[in-house]
Amino acid sequence: MRPSLSRRLAVLLAVLIPALLLCCLAALCLGSATLGPAEVLRALSGAGDPLAVALVRSLRLPRLLLALAAGASLSVGGLVFQALLRNPLAEPYILGVSGGAAIGAIAALVLGLGSLALRLPAAFAGGLATLGVVLAVGRTLRASGRDTLLLAGVMVNAFCGAVILFLVSLSPNHMLASVVFWLMGDLGSHAPADALLLAAAVLPCLAVVLALAHGMNVLQLGEETAATMGLPVGAVRTALLWTTTVMVSATVAVCGPLGFIGLVTPHALRRVFGADHRLLAPACILGGGAYLALCDALARALPASGELPVGVVTAMLGAPAFVVLLAGRRA
Amino acid sequence: MDLRQLAVLVLALLLAACSADAGASRTAAGAAAPHRVVCLAPSAVELLFALDAGDLVVGATEHSDEPSAARALPSIGSYARPDLERLLTLRPELCVAMRDGTPPQTLARLAELGIPVVIMTTGSLEELFGSMLAVGRAVGRPAQAEALVRDLRARMESVRAQAARAPRRPRVLFQVNGPRIMAAGPHSLLGQLIAMAGGDNAAPAEPAYPQLSAEQVLALAPEVVVAFDMLGQDKGMAGWPADPRIPAVRDRRLYTVDPALFSRPGPRLAAALETLARILHPEIFGAPRP
Numbered sequence: 001m002r003p004s005l006s007r008r009l010a011v012l013l014a015v016l017i018p019a020l021l022l023c024c025l026a027a028l029c030l031g032s033a034t035l036g037p038a039e040v041l042r043a044l045s046g047a048g049d050p051l052a053v054a055l056v057r058s059l060r061l062p063r064l065l066l067a068l069a070a071g072a073s074l075s076v077g078g079l080v081f082q083a084l085l086r087n088p089l090a091e092p093y094i095l096g097v098s099g100g101a102a103i104g105a106i107a108a109l110v111l112g113l114g115s116l117a118l119r120l121p122a123a124f125a126g127g128l129a130t131l132g133v134v135l136a137v138g139r140t141l142r143a144s145g146r147d148t149l150l151l152a153g154v155m156v157n158a159f160c161g162a163v164i165l166f167l168v169s170l171s172p173n174h175m176l177a178s179v180v181f182w183l184m185g186d187l188g189s190h191a192p193a194d195a196l197l198l199a200a201a202v203l204p205c206l207a208v209v210l211a212l213a214h215g216m217n218v219l220q221l222g223e224e225t226a227a228t229m230g231l232p233v234g235a236v237r238t239a240l241l242w243t244t245t246v247m248v249s250a251t252v253a254v255c256g257p258l259g260f261i262g263l264v265t266p267h268a269l270r271r272v273f274g275a276d277h278r279l280l281a282p283a284c285i286l287g288g289g290a291y292l293a294l295c296d297a298l299a300r301a302l303p304a305s306g307e308l309p310v311g312v313v314t315a316m317l318g319a320p321a322f323v324v325l326l327a328g329r330r331a
Numbered sequence: 332m333d334l335r336q337l338a339v340l341v342l343a344l345l346l347a348a349c350s351a352d353a354g355a356s357r358t359a360a361g362a363a364a365p366h367r368v369v370c371l372a373p374s375a376v377e378l379l380f381a382l383d384a385g386d387l388v389v390g391a392t393e394h395s396d397e398p399s400a401a402r403a404l405p406s407i408g409s410y411a412r413p414d415l416e417r418l419l420t421l422r423p424e425l426c427v428a429m430r431d432g433t434p435p436q437t438l439a440r441l442a443e444l445g446i447p448v449v450i451m452t453t454g455s456l457e458e459l460f461g462s463m464l465a466v467g468r469a470v471g472r473p474a475q476a477e478a479l480v481r482d483l484r485a486r487m488e489s490v491r492a493q494a495a496r497a498p499r500r501p502r503v504l505f506q507v508n509g510p511r512i513m514a515a516g517p518h519s520l521l522g523q524l525i526a527m528a529g530g531d532n533a534a535p536a537e538p539a540y541p542q543l544s545a546e547q548v549l550a551l552a553p554e555v556v557v558a559f560d561m562l563g564q565d566k567g568m569a570g571w572p573a574d575p576r577i578p579a580v581r582d583r584r585l586y587t588v589d590p591a592l593f594s595r596p597g598p599r600l601a602a603a604l605e606t607l608a609r610i611l612h613p614e615i616f617g618a619p620r621p
Contacts, residue, residue, distance in 0.1 A: 031416045032414055032416040032417045032420060033416060033417075033420045051419065051420065051422060054419055054444060055416060055419055055420070058419075058443065058444055059415055059416055059419065059440075060416075172538075177411035177412065177434065178411075178434050178435075178436065181411075181412055188412075188414075188415075189412075189415075189434060189436035189437065189440070190436070191436070191439055191440065191443065192443075300416070307408070307414055307416075
């Protein structure tokens with residue numbers, strides 16, 4: 001007999017929370033100047049070398065918070081899209097939602113609306129619009145199979161890429177470097193206030209997804225079956241799609257379009273913890289945050305001078321993972 | 332405790348720690364001259380060395396290769412994306428940054444970290460001279476800065492006065508970026524140099540650095556083309572429209588110059604002007620040096 005849900009949840013938390021804390025510690029230790037764990041803990045409390053305190057509390061901690069919020073949001077975003085579309089390869093980045101949000105955010109940047117408060121709604125509008133287009137194209141071409149939606153996403157994504165390049169070519173010279181780094185996915189140059197704003201936007205969305213996790217399970221049985229089981233299918237779908245688009249767009253507006261996190265984390269965690277969304281949703285929150293925090297630490301620690309944009313690291317790890325998943329699925 | 336509460340708790344702790352540090356790391360920005368300066372552009376490094384303050388510089392962005400003593404400085408990453416961690420590790424008491432180059436986010440973070448910053452504006456010669464004096468005051472070398480500015484003004488005025496006697500002013504296109512041709516417009520700092528060196532800027536007035544197609548170049552009919560030697564190779568003009576209808580192509584008046592000399596608004600700007608004047612008016616200033 002399978003252990004009860006609460007028991008499995010307890011096991012999951014017992015595994016993932018220490019893993020998350022370890023990743024957080026590693027993220028605070030690694031960087032251009034590597035600090036020991038004891039030094040980091042001392043610096044966190046504000047004691048010890050003022051340089052270590054400044055590095056840990058002023059630079060690495062806001063960045064860690066940003067990575068946790070963005071990683072959780074993109075992983076849960078992937079999980080929700082995979083559940084709603086019942087397609088294991090669905091993900092905000094591949095479906096073009098990230099690309100649409102990026103168009104919105106970059107248009108706001110080029111128009112000189114640099115502040116995050118203005119970039120967020122623009123990104124959301126862009127993300128929502130692309131999602132609408134992908135779903136409409138997918139519905140129209142439904143007959144040709146389930147991969148249609150992915151293909152529609154790929155095409156919409158390619159179109160978004162073209163629009164982004166157009167907007168980049170319009171951006172004034174002095175902004176070009178920051179726009180390009182943002183496009184690569186960057187956690188490096190944000191004010192603590194940005195991290196707090198993103199966390200504040202993502203947290204309620206994560207709560208909504210956790211509350212609807214059971215609904216995602218029921219949806220896996222097919223929409224008609226779900227409806228006969230008493231699930232308000234339309235309302236749950238809409239709530240999940242909107243919530244996910246809000247948090248993914250907010251993440252893109254701050255960190256740029258970070259690829260493949262929504263694919264790698266849910267799949268890896270599904271292998272370990274099974275297909276129950278009541279477990280997978282919390283697992284994605286903790287695991288996604290930990291994964292991005294670790295990627296960002298690598299992006300900071302690997303290069304001899306300067307640092308890599310974290311999007312380079314996530315895409316280099318994520319794209320091969322996508323191919324492996326695709327191959328496994330065809331076999 | 333269920334997961335939601337736990338997640339909220341963990342994040343709340345992080346938020347608390349995050350917001351508590353606003354100002355914890357403030358360094359005293361007293362009136363005393365700083366002993367540790369980080370330069371966020373190669374031109375700032377040149378300036379500090381020219382002000383006899385090279386020994387104060389403890390770090391700089393990449394490509395800070397002039398004077399040669401600067402090559403040993405620890406790098407803090409690129410001009411367009413300085414690495415804040417490395418910068419902080421050098422414990423700077425002052426940073427010298429560029430209004431049109433240092434990323435605004437970096438300036439904002441430096442302000443939050445309480446590190447004093449002098450921001451140089453270099454849109455015109457007057458702005459540059461003002462910035463040089465401001466840097467001189469900030470690093471405790473006001474007299475050296477005044478002497479430097481006086482010297483630069485005198486050398487540049489001498490070039491301007493000689494060039495003004497030239498019988499005619501050639502139409503000049505100064506290419507600053509490639510392979511798509513981007514030129515220095517009349518309202519840029521380089522545009523000012525072109526005018527002082529006795530040239531007529533062929534590029535359109537707006538924006539400061541207009542992007543030009545090959546057709547536009549043909550229509551602008553420059554008589555002299557000066558381009559940054561982008562890749563450090565002798566024939567930097569390989570991508571140039573080899574159209575003999577362009578007077579500069581027909582008369583073989585295509586020149587490449589060292590971008591480090593011309594793109595860094597710093598103490599070598601008078602030398603840059605003298606180089607340009609030789610290119611435009613060899614009959615007055617002598618043939619351009621290779």
